[in-house]
Amino acid sequence: DQQVKQNSPSLSVQEGRISILNCDYTNSMFDYFLWYKKYPAEGPTFLISISSIKDKNEDGRFTVFLNKSAKHLSLHIVPSQPGDSAVYFCAASAGRSGGGADGLTFGKGTHLIIQP
Amino acid sequence: DAGITQSPRHKVTETGTPVTLRCHQTENHRYMYWYRQDPGHGLRLIHYSYGVKDTDKGEVSDGYSVSRSKTEDFLLTLESATSSQTSVYFCAISEGQGRGKLFFGSGTQLSVL
Numbered sequence: 001d002q003q004v005k006q007n008s009p010s011l012s013v014q015e016g017r018i019s020i021l022n023c024d025y026t027n028s029m030f031d032y033f034l035w036y037k038k039y040p041a042e043g044p045t046f047l048i049s050i051s052s053i054k055d056k057n058e059d060g061r062f063t064v065f066l067n068k069s070a071k072h073l074s075l076h077i078v079p080s081q082p083g084d085s086a087v088y089f090c091a092a093s094a095g096r097s098g099g100g101a102d103g104l105t106f107g108k109g110t111h112l113i114i115q116p
Numbered sequence: 117d118a119g120i121t122q123s124p125r126h127k128v129t130e131t132g133t134p135v136t137l138r139c140h141q142t143e144n145h146r147y148m149y150w151y152r153q154d155p156g157h158g159l160r161l162i163h164y165s166y167g168v169k170d171t172d173k174g175e176v177s178d179g180y181s182v183s184r185s186k187t188e189d190f191l192l193t194l195e196s197a198t199s200s201q202t203s204v205y206f207c208a209i210s211e212g213q214g215r216g217k218l219f220f221g222s223g224t225q226l227s228v229l
Contacts, residue, residue, distance in 0.1 A: 006158075034217070043120075043206050043220030044159070089158060103149045103174065103208070104218060108158035 006107035019077040023090030030092040122221040139207030147210040148190040152203040
């Protein structure tokens with residue numbers, strides 16, 4: 001039973017346009033959400049996060065939106081650049097209630113391809 | 117970059133042989149994790165540790181054991197490797213109580229023939 005779902009295995013976007021990556025979750029105990037970026041032959045790196053008490057968090061070109069009622073979050077990248085081509089993982093934590101020591105639950109990832 | 121070193125980076129082994137992967141950190145973080153990444157499955161938690169000699173199972177722990185005798189080292193052992201354990205293994209560390217911002221190592225590509 002997948003608790004974090006990324007339903008788009010891949011996404012192709014033109015350079016300079018907006019990239020929107022989506023993520024859905026089923027566990028209502030999740031209260032902290034993160035996006036990780038992964039290049040081939042490297043480990044995932046933290047990109048941006050959002051707490052369930054917020055509905056938006058922005059960091060430069062990256063913005064994460066959280067819709068708790070829909071159990072949905074999205075990552076917006078504006079403008080998209082060639083270096084953004086990577087696999088993006090959505091992750092969630094049941095920190096407060098679940099203790100949080102048991103790590104993050106990840107989605108399957110979305111491969112973002114930025115076309116020149 | 118967080119000081120995490122995974123060894124070996126690549127390993128090819130035969131079915132039925134024992135394999136140990138090592139994760140070494142220089143950050144003195146309390147929490148350490150082992151994940152595996154497979155096509156179509158994303159990252160799945162194998163085992164984690166919340167202190168020296170304190171470990172617990174994750175989502176896909178069958179066939180794996182771990183040990184943590186020192187803060188800086190977290191070992192993952194495949195007692196008798198199977199082809200289904202062919203994967204990329206990532207070690208991660210966290211300062212806080214799993215509240216995100218896991219820092220990952222570069223991974224170990226393991227092939228079981």
